[in-house]
Amino acid sequence: QVELVQSGAEVKQPGASVKVSCKASEYTFSSYSLHWVRQAPGQGLEWMGIVNPSGGRTSYAQKFQGRVIITRDTSTNTVYMELSSLRYEDTAVYYCARGYDFWSGRMDVWGQGTTVTVSS
Amino acid sequence: QSALTQPASVSGSPGQSITISCSGTSSDIGGYNYVSWYQQHQGKAPKLIIYGVSNRPSGISDRFSGSKSGNTASLTISGLRAEDEADYYCSSYRSSNIHVFGTGTKVTGL
Numbered sequence: 001q002v003e004l005v006q007s008g009a010e011v012k013q014p015g016a017s018v019k020v021s022c023k024a025s026e027y028t029f030s031s032y033s034l035h036w037v038r039q040a041p042g043q044g045l046e047w048m049g050i051v052n053p054s055g056g057r058t059s060y061a062q063k064f065q066g067r068v069i070i071t072r073d074t075s076t077n078t079v080y081m082e083l084s085s086l087r088y089e090d091t092a093v094y095y096c097a098r099g100y101d102f103w104s105g106r107m108d109v110w111g112q113g114t115t116v117t118v119s120s
Numbered sequence: 121q122s123a124l125t126q127p128a129s130v131s132g133s134p135g136q137s138i139t140i141s142c143s144g145t146s147s148d149i150g151g152y153n154y155v156s157w158y159q160q161h162q163g164k165a166p167k168l169i170i171y172g173v174s175n176r177p178s179g180i181s182d183r184f185s186g187s188k189s190g191n192t193a194s195l196t197i198s199g200l201r202a203e204d205e206a207d208y209y210c211s212s213y214r215s216s217n218i219h220v221f222g223t224g225t226k227v228t229g230l
Contacts, residue, residue, distance in 0.1 A: 105211050
C-alpha cells in the first residue's frame with residue numbers, strides 16, 4: 001500500500017542541525033508533492049514547506065525561511081527536511097505528507113512522524 | 121504568517137450534529153477552493169477527511185461534510201459518535217505557494 005516511512009527520533013543540542021528523511025513507496029514518486037508539517041507538544045499543526053519531487057521546486061513558510069531546506073532524491077524516492085540553528089522551541093513531532101499537487105493542500109498520506117528533541 | 125482561526129473546542133451529544141468553523145481571509149479561504157480538513161486522534165498522525173472544500177476521500181463517512189462561505193469554511197459532523205472525539209484542523213492554500221493550518225478544535229462528547 002502507499003506509504004511514507006520516516007527516519008527515527010533525534011536528540012539535538014541548541015544551535016545544531018537535524019535532517020529527517022521520508023521514504024515513499026507504492027506510488028509514482030514524481031507525480032505528487034511532499035509537505036512537511038510539525039506539531040510541538042500539546043500544540044497544533046504547523047506547515048513548514050513543500051517540494052515538487054519532479055523538478056525539485058520548493059516553497060517554505062516565511063517563519064522557517066533561511067533555516068529549512070527540503071530536498072529530494074529521485075533515485076531512492078526519498079525526501080529530506082533539514083532544519084538548522086535549532087532552538088528549544090523546535091522540539092516537536094515532524095511529519096511528511098503526500099500532497100495531490102503543489103496547491104490543493106490535499107495531504108492524503110502521512111508518515112508516522114519523527115520526534116525531534118532539542119535539549120542541552 | 122497567522123494561522124486560520126478555529127474554536128478551541130466544540131461538544132455535542134451522541135447522534136447530534138456539530139459544526140466547526142475556520143475563519144481566514146480573502147488571501148486564503150476566500151480566494152481559493154483549496155480547503156482541507158484533518159482529523160487527529162491523540163498520538164496519531166492526522167487523517168484527511170475533506171479536501172477541495174467539500175469532497176470526501178474514499179472511505180470517509182458521509183457523516184462528514186464541508187462547505188465555505190466567503191472567508192469562512194465549515195466542517196459538519198452529523199450523527200456524532202464516540203469515535204469522532206478527536207482534534208480537527210482546517211487548512212488552506214494561501215497566495216504565493218504557501219499553505220496554512222487552522223488553530224485546531226477539540227471535539228468532545230457530552
